[in-house]
Amino acid sequence: MLDPAGSAQNYGLSRYRPSAALAPFVEHYWVVNWALPEGTSYPAEVLPHPNLNVAFTRERGWITGVTTGRYDYEVKGSGAVLGVMFRPGGFRPFYGRAVAELMDQTLNAVEVFPGATEAARRKLMAEPDRQQMIAAVEAMMAGGGLPAMDPNTELAADIVELARTDREIVSVATLARRAAVNERTLQHLFQHYVGVGPKWVIRLYRLVEAAGRATATEAPNWTEVAHELGYSDQAHFSNDFRRIVGRAPTDYARQVRG
Numbered sequence: 001m002l003d004p005a006g007s008a009q010n011y012g013l014s015r016y017r018p019s020a021a022l023a024p025f026v027e028h029y030w031v032v033n034w035a036l037p038e039g040t041s042y043p044a045e046v047l048p049h050p051n052l053n054v055a056f057t058r059e060r061g062w063i064t065g066v067t068t069g070r071y072d073y074e075v076k077g078s079g080a081v082l083g084v085m086f087r088p089g090g091f092r093p094f095y096g097r098a099v100a101e102l103m104d105q106t107l108n109a110v111e112v113f114p115g116a117t118e119a120a121r122r123k124l125m126a127e128p129d130r131q132q133m134i135a136a137v138e139a140m141m142a143g144g145g146l147p148a149m150d151p152n153t154e155l156a157a158d159i160v161e162l163a164r165t166d167r168e169i170v171s172v173a174t175l176a177r178r179a180a181v182n183e184r185t186l187q188h189l190f191q192h193y194v195g196v197g198p199k200w201v202i203r204l205y206r207l208v209e210a211a212g213r214a215t216a217t218e219a220p221n222w223t224e225v226a227h228e229l230g231y232s233d234q235a236h237f238s239n240d241f242r243r244i245v246g247r248a249p250t251d252y253a254r255q256v257r258g
Contacts, residue, residue, distance in 0.1 A: 016134050025090035033080040041076035050201045052091040054084040058125045061109030061116040065102025066195040070246040089156030089193035093147035099195035115140040156193035164205045170230030172198050207244045214253035222249050
């Protein structure tokens, strides 16, 4: 969330761990619920992640591929959403083909999870006990049985985690070298299992770090930041930052510092 304090005042967000059976595939489950006064709304702004999600309400169930820009949602009235955030690579065993097909796209959940019928969704969202709700969505996903484990699922998750935690990685070549795979293999792995290219994942994590500097530093030197992140010029950095965060670095810094 770009505005954690404002978000907490307008809706509740809870996360739940998957069972041991689903842990190889699922990062966590999340539940968002809200009840705003009539006539009011709140513009929720969510940074992208290299994860696919499945979300359920009483009215619909849908799969969202990796979203390559900031996701905006207007919260109003009252409601709740139950979501499944898959680990990077974790959705591929369920989908059965390259998940890059779903980048910036949505798909009806029943296309992949036949048990996600209207009746099942309504029963799921009416469950007052959160743990029972999570158990029900896991049963819905498992259907006739969980897919076989694919070693590339774990490999994809490990390489994405490497890109996230190693701040010195600012290029695909460096990531491939640190992961001990060739660049062609890396590109194929990300297209089929992660759902977006490795260059985007690297840039995402470095730009998120850059956004963090706006909070931690009084007056960040954005030219130096751009150079540290591997950009040849500040304009290119600013364009990518705006695409991910939704506003220019200087505007974002001004906002977070009040």
